[in-house]
Amino acid sequence: MTHATGRRRLAARAVALAVVLPAVLAGTGCVASRQEPGQATAAVADALAQAGSAGETSRITVGLLDEGKITGPVADTALLDQLRVLDDAESALTTLVPPDAASATRRTTGLEAVGEVSDAVVAARAWAAARSGGDLAGADGVPATTDDLLADLASATDATDAALAEAGGP
Secondary structure: OOHHHHHHHHHHHHHHHHHHHHHHHHOOOOOOOOOOHHHHHHHHHHHHHHHHHHHHHHHHHHHHHHOOOOOHHHHHHHHHHHHHHHHHHHHHHHOOOOOOHHHHHHHHHHHHHHHHHHHHHHHHHHHHHHHOOOOOOOOOOOOOOHHHHHHHHHHHHHHHHHHHHHOOOO
16 A cells, blocks of 8 residues: 555545434434523433432332342342443433533432432442341441331432422423
8 A cells, every 4th residue: 555545545534424424423313512501400300300200110119129029139120230231320310411500409409319319229238138148237328117218218309300300300
């Protein structure tokens, strides 16, 4: 290959990248650098609704495991799925660029609420593992009783609901 041929290929790749890259980035969910206040409020509300749903689903999962209606591995899978939902909610909030002080406050409150639900679901996974025979006796973060865990999940979900109401959600 000659030096000129190599430069032409490099130039062709650069042109292709310049044409394709913006289209690829547009389809990856990249967040605009500035949103209108209504858009930011809707984004916060959507993330909080997801987090609240994950908290409720986790609470139901814990109840079903406690009643012997599902197995430990099924509960663990369900709880892990909820952590993924919470990760998506947190990502939506952390990538949001608030356009005003009110949106920034809603985002901060939302992040705190999502974090609280995430902590409770992580504790639920540890509880489910301990209940399924895992050697977690005395481990930090493992609720002592089912009632304690359900109370923690309810409290976290309530915080999410309060933040959602503050953000103008249902």
